[in-house]
Amino acid sequence: MTASQPVQQPAPGFDEATKSRLIETNGIDIISESERTAQPRDLFWPWFAANVSVFGMGYAAFIYGFGVSFWQALVVALIGIPISFVLCGIIAIAGKRGSVPTMVLSRAAFGVHGQKLPGIVSWLLSIGWETFLAIMAVLATATVFDRLGIGGGATTKIIAAVAVAALIVIASVLGYHTIMKLQSVLTWITGAITILYMLLTVSHIDWAAVQAIPSGSVGQLLGALTMVMTGFGLGWINIAADWSRYQHRDASNGSIVLWNTLGGSVAPVVLVTFGLLLAGSDPALSEGIASDPIGTLATILPIWVLIPFWITAVLALVSGAVLGIYSSGLTLLSLGIRIPRPAAAAIDGVILTIGTIWVVFFAENFLGPFQSFLLVLGVPMASWAGILIADIVTRKRPYDELALFEPTGRYQAFDWVSIGTLVVATIIGWGLVINQFAGDAPWANWQGYLLEPLGLGTRTVVDGVEAWDGVWPWANLGVLLALVLSFVVTLIARRGTIVRQEERA
Numbered sequence: 001m002t003a004s005q006p007v008q009q010p011a012p013g014f015d016e017a018t019k020s021r022l023i024e025t026n027g028i029d030i031i032s033e034s035e036r037t038a039q040p041r042d043l044f045w046p047w048f049a050a051n052v053s054v055f056g057m058g059y060a061a062f063i064y065g066f067g068v069s070f071w072q073a074l075v076v077a078l079i080g081i082p083i084s085f086v087l088c089g090i091i092a093i094a095g096k097r098g099s100v101p102t103m104v105l106s107r108a109a110f111g112v113h114g115q116k117l118p119g120i121v122s123w124l125l126s127i128g129w130e131t132f133l134a135i136m137a138v139l140a141t142a143t144v145f146d147r148l149g150i151g152g153g154a155t156t157k158i159i160a161a162v163a164v165a166a167l168i169v170i171a172s173v174l175g176y177h178t179i180m181k182l183q184s185v186l187t188w189i190t191g192a193i194t195i196l197y198m199l200l201t202v203s204h205i206d207w208a209a210v211q212a213i214p215s216g217s218v219g220q221l222l223g224a225l226t227m228v229m230t231g232f233g234l235g236w237i238n239i240a241a242d243w244s245r246y247q248h249r250d251a252s253n254g255s256i257v258l259w260n261t262l263g264g265s266v267a268p269v270v271l272v273t274f275g276l277l278l279a280g281s282d283p284a285l286s287e288g289i290a291s292d293p294i295g296t297l298a299t300i301l302p303i304w305v306l307i308p309f310w311i312t313a314v315l316a317l318v319s320g321a322v323l324g325i326y327s328s329g330l331t332l333l334s335l336g337i338r339i340p341r342p343a344a345a346a347i348d349g350v351i352l353t354i355g356t357i358w359v360v361f362f363a364e365n366f367l368g369p370f371q372s373f374l375l376v377l378g379v380p381m382a383s384w385a386g387i388l389i390a391d392i393v394t395r396k397r398p399y400d401e402l403a404l405f406e407p408t409g410r411y412q413a414f415d416w417v418s419i420g421t422l423v424v425a426t427i428i429g430w431g432l433v434i435n436q437f438a439g440d441a442p443w444a445n446w447q448g449y450l451l452e453p454l455g456l457g458t459r460t461v462v463d464g465v466e467a468w469d470g471v472w473p474w475a476n477l478g479v480l481l482a483l484v485l486s487f488v489v490t491l492i493a494r495r496g497t498i499v500r501q502e503e504r505a
Helices: 016-020 040-051 055-064 070-098 116-148 154-174 176-204 207-211 218-231 233-243 253-281 283-289 293-298 303-334 341-362 367-394 416-431 477-493 495-503
Strands: 458-462 465-469
Touching: 040 070, 040 176, 040 233, 040 253, 040 303, 055 070, 055 218, 055 253, 055 283, 055 293, 055 303, 070 218, 070 233, 070 253, 070 367, 116 154, 116 233, 116 293, 116 303, 116 341, 116 367, 116 416, 154 176, 154 303, 154 341, 176 253, 176 303, 207 253, 218 233, 218 367, 218 477, 233 253, 233 303, 233 367, 253 283, 283 293, 293 303, 303 341, 367 416, 367 477, 367 495, 416 477, 477 495
Parallel strands: none
Antiparallel strands: 458 465
């Protein structure tokens, strides 16, 4: 065996009969060579299906919320969305090299035990995303049923919450192969109905109103860019390698990045662009999106198309949530929880169901708190992504897969350079972002503590609610800074460590 060849270990309990089992038995164990049958183009389907939801149009209202014009918002979408998924594609390369989930691969950068720190953040982020998507599906169901006269009250919401949670959990419990087949089918269904939606609503576009939207400053533009990158590719980056670990070992790295990027970004670019035209044409539509994005978008449709629109919207949201809960289960296992993968997915499903019910029935406003929650976790995740991307592009050889499970192996128990970089970058990053929903989520108002000392803004209180004067506080520079700073520090400070790791046969 040469130094360039990875040490292999069959997945525990794997045999020929495993291939035909309905439920995937692999957890965070090493995927055997006989199971690595996927091609780079296969990555298109899960990413496209998870991001073709009409909810992407709703992001237009959030982008306009930064005070930018249509043309500025369009530039933000055309740049931010593809770049964010390119970063996912780079991390997906590690899945091919290492045959294990993303958070296990991250042990090479943080240490076998040190990885638990970003692992916990990743698990919370995944739980938050999948719950958010489930909530969107329930609210969309209530709105559509109410317009149809069927009733969108408590009973409808309860049934919808249970049904949506059941669909998500069942698919995630069945595992990788079922999800890949499901996503390839959903891609065509959701794509077709989304095109129909655009054809039926194009008459609502008022080009004069869209052009009349005033331009924003550089700070507002950066704020919108950060939000788009966080809401799309960076929101998925902590699970990117989970879907590439079944790739052939000789698959092209460039092809993996390409198909990951195309699958993730093609639909959102089109949807956000169309959403910018709709939201810019109708202020009432833009305002309604803040509380119920998909339900509000349905209000401009003719009655006859509401049912297929509703089915497609729910399936698209479920598709995204399935990716999230499958990976959050793997992350839970990577933290040292010794249970079967299906059980981990089921646990996360229970949490998702409880979270969905609480928000739908008891929370008056959840989009604001959710985005605040997303930004708080987005800073350390951006730092983690910078560290792991630098680690991936520096390595020249495949991972020692067995060492990823051994604290005394070449990756050791803790990598204090990476852990220190994550902590410092996060502290700096939190100091350069603000809670943009201070009234709805006052628990996050502690951020932004570096802005005033650096002369980038002034904290004030308006009607008892925290507010900020100045342009730069809204740019959320801390997210991009955490990403870039962590990448540069890791590229320089850990190069020697990586070389030594790869020299150990």
